[in-house]
Amino acid sequence: MAQTNDLLAVLIDADNVPPSKIGAVLTEVARFGTASVKRIYGDWTTPQLGSWKTVASQHVISPIQQFANTVGKNATDSALIIDAMDLLYTRRFNGFCIVSSDSDFTRLASRIREEGVTVYGFGERKTPEAFRNACDQFTYLEVLSEPATETPSIPPRRVESPKLRGDAKLVGGLRACVVTASGEDGWANLSAVGSLMRKQQPDFDPRNWGYAKLSDLVKATEMFTLAPRPGGGLQVQARKKGNV
Template identity: 45%
Template structure:
């Protein structure tokens, strides 16, 4: 997505931690300008007090939705309706949905079918259908405001909830991740077997939705290095190259 793209941030306050909003806004700044910011919930509930304290400092507009029954709130439906309205009225290039609720999966499919990117943010326990539907999904437990920027790649099969990098043995044991990395390197490689990490990231981007930081690594290069399965070299340029040694030497 082009720099400076307009992003609509829609927050399911009932299913998202207020303490992470600063990190989310910081992350979205790498994609474009987040000039539509709304949080949905029943603001009469004591449980949303943490969010109330964050709304004004973060310039987020509170959208009030009273609970219609004792077991279900109306916030999810209101968020979905507003997203569709914004798609045609404000026409943002992308949406950011902060929630751990899989009920938003059909909405994400719809927005992407209409050409909008969708960046999801949720807890590690967020159901896989919602994570996979997003253009990119970031686990909030792994998101810090001072995270490094990356050359851009998403991953499958997010690890269990944790802080810090996933150890090498666990990375090697993640067959989905290893298979994806190997196939991407092979597809992007030249005749000599080498591909730039940027090319590998581009190859993977259309296959996976999760954020590399979900594994505790700030860049794809660091993740590739940590697996200890690939050769990497830096020839004094901004590009780092990678090769799968199983493909043989040329």
């Protein structure tokens, strides 16, 4: 995870993100650093963005006006991309948070990462894989709960152990990362396993399966052994097949 004093630029595509989720997104962003720039892009003359105006003001997000001058062309995306590159070249930011479910930002995310700057993506589960994989870390809006609201989001239902074991991508990824991170004794630092998983699968998040913590998810698979580390934290070891 990034240091909390990292400066972040948060760029939001108003056309592809529901305003009801932005509070939860900004709470999540605060885990990675300080959102020193918060901008939201769209054609504010259209009635579709009416619900965004109050929310943007409440969270002190600067609205950037972009008229849809040509039918069939997404001028909003272009404005966000141009701003992102301008901000990138200031060398002020440790990370960029791109809030959109649109694959048009795939190349932008890749370009920012080429400069050694971290990219955090936020979008709905429908977000194309290419954009998700172009980010260092991608979080689904569906797993985020709005803080301090009267009607909080219902967290995803926990996936039970048998179904987790049948998730080949999850189990295979965890096993491979445990092997990679393990020492001669076969034990791996759990936090290192989590970091490796996110590098290989940017959208990896225990909350996608209904678990708040990585340790809860790993334990629920019933395919790994968890134990305290001598220096603190947890270590993990894959169980031999037949001992599940």
